[in-house]
Amino acid sequence: xxxxxxxxxxxxxxxxxxxxxxxxxxxxxxxxxxxxxxxxxxxxxxxxxxxxxxxxxxxxxxxxxxxxxxxxxxxxxxxxxxxxxxxxxxxxxxxxxxxxxxxxxxxxxxxxxxxx
Amino acid sequence: xxxxxxxxxxxxxxxxxxxxxxxxxxxxxxxxxxxxxxxxxxxxxxxxxxxxxxxxxxxxxxxxxxxxxxxxxxxxxxxxxxxxxxxxxxxxxxxxxxxxxxxxxxxxxxxxxxx
Numbered sequence: 001x002x003x004x005x006x007x008x009x010x011x012x013x014x015x016x017x018x019x020x021x022x023x024x025x026x027x028x029x030x031x032x033x034x035x036x037x038x039x040x041x042x043x044x045x046x047x048x049x050x051x052x053x054x055x056x057x058x059x060x061x062x063x064x065x066x067x068x069x070x071x072x073x074x075x076x077x078x079x080x081x082x083x084x085x086x087x088x089x090x091x092x093x094x095x096x097x098x099x100x101x102x103x104x105x106x107x108x109x110x111x112x113x114x115x116x
Numbered sequence: 117x118x119x120x121x122x123x124x125x126x127x128x129x130x131x132x133x134x135x136x137x138x139x140x141x142x143x144x145x146x147x148x149x150x151x152x153x154x155x156x157x158x159x160x161x162x163x164x165x166x167x168x169x170x171x172x173x174x175x176x177x178x179x180x181x182x183x184x185x186x187x188x189x190x191x192x193x194x195x196x197x198x199x200x201x202x203x204x205x206x207x208x209x210x211x212x213x214x215x216x217x218x219x220x221x222x223x224x225x226x227x228x229x230x231x
Contacts, residue, residue, distance in 0.1 A: 033218055045206065045222035091158065095218055101172060104149070104220060108158040 002027045002096050006107035013082045014115050020067070021077040021110045023092030029053075032096035034075040036066065039089040039109070048090075051075060082114045119143070120223040122207050128229045135194040137226050139207030147211045148190035149220065150174075150182065153204040165190055197230045204228075 003026040013019040025034065036048040051059045051066045059066040067076040079086055092107040123138035141148065147166050151159040151174075161174030163182040171182050179201060183191045190209075194201055204227050208220040 035219055037220075037222075043204070043225045043227075045208075045220075047219045047221065050217075050219055093159075093220075103161065103164070103174070105161070106151075106159040108156060 002029075002094060002098055002103075002105055004092050004094055004105055004107035006092055006110050008110045009108075010111045010113070012113050012115055013079075015084060016081055018078060018080045019082055019112065021079070021090050021092075021112065023075045023077065023107060025073050025075060025092075025094050027073075027094065027096045029096045032094055034066070034068070035093040035095070035104075036064070036075075036077045037091045037093060038086075039091065041088070045091070049077070079112075084114050084116060087112060087114045120207055120209055120221050122205075122223040122226050124226050125224060126227050126229075128231065129194075129197050130231055131198060133194075133197050133230075135197050135228065135230075137192040137194075137205055137207075137228070139190045139192070139209075139223055140188055141190075141209040141221070142188065143209065143221070144187070144212050145209035145221070146187070146213065147209060148184065149208040149210075150180075150190065150192045151206045151208065152176070153206055153225075159206065162192065194228075197228075199230050202228060202230045 005024045032053045034051045038046045049061045049064045051068045063080045065078045089109045091109045095104050120141045149164040150162040165171045165184045181193045206225050207223040210220045
């Protein structure tokens with residue numbers, strides 16, 4: 001069975017510092033995709049970054065980078081130079097195949113609070 | 117910009133009522149999804165559709181049905197609403213042909229309360 005695990009229910013970080021949000025996944029498939037989404041208090045889910053299972057380089061998008069360690073099945077999100085507007089819920093997700101059909105599964109999320 | 121819209125932000129219904137939640141996307145996406153989000157449980161997939169008139173059960177389909185008569189529209193139906201269906205409902209879409217991108221784009225959500 002495919003699974004996403006986010007072990008940090010909540011985290012604090014000081015403004016301008018970097019923070020790492022953990023995500024581990026489980027799949028027996030060779031081809032899969034990993035995603036991170038941000039959900040501010042307004043409720044809308046915002047796509048941040050994507051990593052394909054065959055991508056050799058870690059994905060980066062502005063202040064976001066994905067630390068992809070395939071052997072350890074981890075896909076941690078690193079936010080550099082945190083800003084107050086980064087305070088939100090963050091979800092890790094995976095697109096993988098289950099019984100021949102591609103599906104997306106989500107972790108339970110990490111609530112990040114950036115302190116001034 | 118991809119836009120996914122949902123028919124209501126807030127909805128209050130009575131137990132036993134039939135409830136329709138509508139979702140429309142404007143980016144020619146082939147895939148559409150319905151999730152419910154509950155505190156501590158993350159997002160759970162109710163139903164999804166990879167093509168018009170096609171639907172597949174997600175992880176928690178009981179008590180729900182869906183309809184996709186047109187590519188841009190995906191409806192979630194609660195046949196007889198119950199209090200345990202009080203939740204935030206999120207619609208998402210993904211994949212326009214030729215893009216090779218599979219990230220999902222989400223609507224603003226519908227907070228449904230069943231009393």
